[in-house]
Amino acid sequence: MTYAPTSNATPQNLPDVADPATAAFWEAAREHRLLAQRCDACGDLRYPATEICPRCWSDSQSWVPIAPTGELYSYVVYHRALDPSMKDEIPYVVGRVLTDDGVVFTVRLDVEPDEARVGMRLVASWNDVTDAVTLLRFAAP
Amino acid sequence: MEDIRGKVAIVGVGHSDQGTFPGKSAERLSIEAITAALADAGITREQIDGLITCKSIQGGNADVSVGPLFGMSPKYAQTLDYGTCNFSLHLAVQAILTGLAETIVLVYGANARSSKVNFAAPTPSLEGASGFVHIAGQAGMALQRHKALYGTTDEEFGWFAVSEREWAQRNPLAIFRDPLTIEGYLAKPYLVEPLRREDVTMISDGGVALIVTSAERAKDYPNKPVYILGMAEGTEIIGDRFADFPSRPNIGGTAARIWQNTGFTPSDIDILYIQNPTAVWNLQMVEYYGFAPVGEGGRWVAEGHTRPGGDMPLNTNGGQLSESYMWGWLHMVEAVRQLRGTVEPDRQVPDPELALYCSTMAFFKSAASIIGTSQ
Numbered sequence: 001m002t003y004a005p006t007s008n009a010t011p012q013n014l015p016d017v018a019d020p021a022t023a024a025f026w027e028a029a030r031e032h033r034l035l036a037q038r039c040d041a042c043g044d045l046r047y048p049a050t051e052i053c054p055r056c057w058s059d060s061q062s063w064v065p066i067a068p069t070g071e072l073y074s075y076v077v078y079h080r081a082l083d084p085s086m087k088d089e090i091p092y093v094v095g096r097v098l099t100d101d102g103v104v105f106t107v108r109l110d111v112e113p114d115e116a117r118v119g120m121r122l123v124a125s126w127n128d129v130t131d132a133v134t135l136l137r138f139a140a141p
Numbered sequence: 142m143e144d145i146r147g148k149v150a151i152v153g154v155g156h157s158d159q160g161t162f163p164g165k166s167a168e169r170l171s172i173e174a175i176t177a178a179l180a181d182a183g184i185t186r187e188q189i190d191g192l193i194t195c196k197s198i199q200g201g202n203a204d205v206s207v208g209p210l211f212g213m214s215p216k217y218a219q220t221l222d223y224g225t226c227n228f229s230l231h232l233a234v235q236a237i238l239t240g241l242a243e244t245i246v247l248v249y250g251a252n253a254r255s256s257k258v259n260f261a262a263p264t265p266s267l268e269g270a271s272g273f274v275h276i277a278g279q280a281g282m283a284l285q286r287h288k289a290l291y292g293t294t295d296e297e298f299g300w301f302a303v304s305e306r307e308w309a310q311r312n313p314l315a316i317f318r319d320p321l322t323i324e325g326y327l328a329k330p331y332l333v334e335p336l337r338r339e340d341v342t343m344i345s346d347g348g349v350a351l352i353v354t355s356a357e358r359a360k361d362y363p364n365k366p367v368y369i370l371g372m373a374e375g376t377e378i379i380g381d382r383f384a385d386f387p388s389r390p391n392i393g394g395t396a397a398r399i400w401q402n403t404g405f406t407p408s409d410i411d412i413l414y415i416q417n418p419t420a421v422w423n424l425q426m427v428e429y430y431g432f433a434p435v436g437e438g439g440r441w442v443a444e445g446h447t448r449p450g451g452d453m454p455l456n457t458n459g460g461q462l463s464e465s466y467m468w469g470w471l472h473m474v475e476a477v478r479q480l481r482g483t484v485e486p487d488r489q490v491p492d493p494e495l496a497l498y499c500s501t502m503a504f505f506k507s508a509a510s511i512i513g514t515s516q
Binding site: 013014015016046048054073074075076077078079080082083085086089091092094096098104105106107108113117118119129133135136137 | 384
């Protein structure tokens with residue numbers, strides 16, 4: 001896998017997409033499909049993944065597709081690069097997104113800072129950072 | 142819960158200088174604070190039989206690393222990852238009431254500023270790669286949501302930072318004492334919108350210590366004892382599994398328990414202390430503890446209640462926004478000194494009898510203590 005950035009995310013911050021615990025999520029992301037982890041025993045749906053189900057303690061978990069739509073619970077706009085690796089990206093918007101299946105993701109929004117509104121409808125968009133890494137984002141439908 | 146009211150007292154408080162002290166370890170700063178607290182209590186370390194340390198952010202300052210500088214091995218020693226003074230104080234009350242120790246020194250020491258800890262280092266995760274870093278990120282999420290639900294404005298919210306600065310100007314220990322008006326606040330740029338730099342603590346080096354003993358022994362100490370009248374805790378250690386996680390609903394449970402355990406109400410409290418790495422903590426806690434209705438914390442603070450001369454003085458030391466970082470430990474020192482009536486005259490609240498100190502471990506735990514001059 002290569003780490004030649006095709007956009008402004010910085011390689012040193014990228015997740016380990018080969019980690020067996022999360023590889024299925026990242027493989028689907030490369031295909032622009034949104035997955036979440038679901039407990040085979042009780043149906044608990046979540047992201048990020050956990051080793052066992054926190055609700056029923058089953059150790060049998062699967063990755064399943066979820067609706068790539070939701071609403072904006074809240075958001076912030078980074079006006080300062082608190083970590084130097086972000087200096088070429090400010091200002092940028094990070095949203096806390098409640099998907100229609102109830103899973104929460106905190107990710108970058110493809111939304112201008114003055115267009116973000118709590119409660120706005122969103123749909124997954126995708127940022128192909130490298131050949132190996134695609135990051136989930138959300139944008140207005 | 143067993144009634145702990147008035148059975149344990151704070152008999153000594155102390156701290157090191159606050160600022161940047163390259164070359165001094167967290168443990169050494171702890172000893173400087175312990176030295177000051179012992180002097181305040183009028184005792185020597187030989188009279189201490191318990192030590193509870195609070196870890197610094199880098200992981201130092203455990204009991205076994207403070208011990209070699211403390212130079213003694215008390216019969217009781219413990220370490221909390223995150224004391225905020227409240228969790229440490231509660232542990233000390235339990236140890237004293239169960240006979241594990243009689244006189245305990247609690248201490249926090251940190252040199253995260255001079256050792257240049259990066260509090261905004263991204264984690265190698267989806268969130269980290271998205272640039273979601275620093276506590277201002279999740280705190281800002283909570284505030285933006287509050288603004289959307291309740292119409293809270295920047296001008297209202299800014300009064301938390303402004304009123305703390307007004308108190309800090311009366312506190313010689315405070316690091317930030319330049320005047321700050323609400324107009325000046327609103328003219329500052331956003332850091333992580335909707336938060337400005339003034340809404341977020343600056344990390345600092347230093348140490349803080351308290352000496353705690355039984356109420357019977359406390360009568361033999363030179364200072365007026367300050368009694369622990371109630372304590373409560375709560376958690377959300379399950380973690381970020383629900384949308385409303387940034388609003389920290391666990392604090393509401395702790396608030397209900399402290400009022401229930403003690404029979405006090407918010408109107409009984411003379412001085413209020415809120416540990417606050419960001420001003421969002423002030424907003425959330427004045428609402429959860431019932432000083433303002435839920436959703437009204439912004440409008441409430443803008444009415445001036447928390448300012449010098451106001452009817453609910455809040456963080457009279459200047460808080461973590463203007464005095465010093467210290468994970469909230471200096472809030473408790475200030476509360477004790479206010480209750481003794483020994484702070485500078487222009488900062489002293491007239492004859493306070495009851496103080497509430499509320500703190501949290503980030504988004505995961507909350508704690509509260511009510512302390513006062515009478516048992």
